[in-house]
Amino acid sequence: MRIVGHDEVEIQDENDAVSLCSMFAGDESFGIDTKKIREVLGKRDLQRVPMAPVYIGGVVPYRGEVLTTVNFRALLGKGELAEVNCVLVLEDEESGERFGLVVDAVGGVVTVSRKMLEANPCTLEARAKWLFDGAYKMQTGLMVQLDPQKLRPSRLAETGLFKERANGERACER
């Protein structure tokens, strides 16, 4: 898939190219490898799960299954934005775990060169270090790469980094 989005970049080597799906949470932009995304569902009504960890965005019906979603804004410690959301379906190939990721909006597919990737800076705080997987230097700014593996609800629970509710704020979106 080589649809060139708004960030057009010159690619010298085919092997060097990565297709990323860009997405937004707050004013930052993020990217996930398109190969790891099963589907972009768009805006969905999320059914909240009471007593669930704060980063659980709720559940949505998806192809006869109940899909657990992770709220990316909550992971970043930002308050939730009501109304606007976009659900992506990610699947971890190893464990077969399927889950949703809730972001503010999905941009488009961007093809970037691997060379543009920089590792996480050492000054990054622990939580962000877990979530972020380096950043691409784009003309418009930095695009942070995310690793779906690490966003799996079960992995997030294991790390214990995201247990407390962000700033005591209650996740209430209805």
Added chain:
Amino acid sequence: MDDLTKEFIAESQEGLDRMERCLTELETRPGDSDLVGEIFRSVHTIKGTTGFLGFDRLEKLAHAGEHLLGSLRDGKLAVTSGLINGLLRLLDGLRAILTLIEDTGSEGLRSGDEDGALIAELAALNGAAALAVAGSASNASVMAIQQTVASPAPVVMGPAGGLSDKTLRIDVEVLNRMMNLVGELVLTRNQMLQSGVEATNFPELARRLDSVTADLRETVMQARMQPVGNLFGKFPRMVRDLAQTCGRNVRIEFSGQETGLDKSLLEAIKDPLTHAVRNAVDHGIESPAVRVMAGKPAEGCVRLRAFHQSGSVVIEVADDGAGIGIERVLAKAVERGLVTAEQAAGMSEREALQLIFLPGFSTAAAVTTVSGRGVGMDVVRANVEKVGGSVEVESKVGVGTTLRLRVPLTLAIVPALVVRSGGQSFALPQSALVELVYVPKRDEEKAVERMGTAELYRLRERLLPVVWLDRLLGLETGDAEEAHGFYMAVLEAEGCRYGLVVDDLLAPEEIVVKPLSAGLREIGLFSGATVLGSGMLALILDVGATAARAGVKPVEDEPEVEALGEKIEESEISLLVFEDRARERTALPLDVVERIESVPLEQIEYAGGRALLQYRGELLPLSDDGDVLAELEQEHGEDISVTVLICGTKGAEGVQRRGMIVRRVLDVSGGTLIDKDAEEGEMELALVKEKLTMIHREFSVKAAPAWKEVA
């Protein structure tokens, strides 16, 4: 493991199950050559296929068995209990090797796995008869071998788990029908996509989609249904072995083997049922000597019966043994501190019987040595309740004990009530729902009483712990201004009874249960989720876990035990008791009544001399036997409400509803029918809580088949 081997294992296990049944039957009918032929074929098939697949060890053992069975078939051997024992050991041996192959992929050739002793025993059995000359010497050697074999031979009880649980045999017919329906589904979808919502034939398409889905659902269910007989099949052997070790003389009888039950449920009740049968043989049935003394035939009988009753499957384990000694049960319960001596003294027989299901009761084996049942009955009950079923027990000293397991037909689709709380929808399984209480806004203040921090509601003069769902789940509470009072669902699960307060009740729905991801299951309050008709998701509340979270403890108080007990007697039915004519008590079967509504008098309209009520877009005819309407109008004018029972009858063309105006609703309780009153055609008399009550039969005849059985 390749497909061929898998198929071979599944097939062989079925063959061995068949052989096991035949062997136990052969013992009772030694002359039956068909049975011998059947057993011979099972072993022969295994031998033939193993040789082909290259399982030498299995082949060798099967060959030895076949040789022995060959002599038996040719009439060179007589059926003796020693022979049957030997053949059963052969069966165990074959089964153990099969399990080994299934687990490890190979039959294992370590020295400990060798079957030399077993083969020798089989040969000796064969030789003993073939060469009658061998006489006592060889007999002795057989005995010796039997003793050495008895311990190392691995005993595998029942059909081995694993593969056979994962595979399912389906009638090709059913599969074809399924495929047809899926094709139909695809066609309907195509048409819908092409025509769009505005098309004139859209309603027709939607209807077709509806019927195709319903058919498909039914067919898939049918494919999942397995006859209960599959489960019963392993009991003859178990009972035989157990009877021998306990020194009992026991016969087992079946009925209703063809009753179908969902495969997953069949698996779920396997252990509880095994336990129940074991209990019946071990503790229920007395030793032959005691039986003869009591004037009973020396041979005891365990009866397994399966049948359908009002949407669920009932499996009964009945024995004609000693029964459960109530005094012993009570004494034990008092000793264990489960009830006080005063409580025990006031208990009826039926209440006392329920005590055996208490967790503390089962831990000590002492009960079983003196009186009968009690080992792990709480576990049996917990297992059955886990799949939405229930357990009942009935016992008469000296006559026998009957244990009844009641399980729903299927797990995947359950009737549920959808409620709203804190702006979210939740589904409550109907099986846990006892009744619904509406508390209007004006009564809100006094309805809930406080004792310290605990909140209680007085339900027919009994205090019920109240749990607020929104508070428990940390949801936002609804707007106080908007509130119109609240609803309370009285729930009962795992012995806990409590009132769950919700903001609103939505429709009862048949919901399809979907599992939640592991992370969300850990919360422990939700047993799954479901997609509602509106397309929204609703979480299914785990009623038992909710009780535990809210701190509601199981209380086995007197009235509840009584209520449980009342369900046992078959001639009893649940009735809604109300008053329509002054001073007369009338009742309706509870399953006919859909709702109880309080309707302002002014909303009741009249047409052609008949009272009518507009109710949820339907026009309901109202019957008013007690002339309540006229009376109220005279006394109070129009600004008063009357109580209307909304009754539904399932007819050929959907549900027929009508309203019934009553003076007041009195109670919900079980009642015993007495004779039909000849003078009044549509009325019957019943005793409800020792009071004479008339029963309206107008609905029940068509409406409730369960009720018809009873009547």
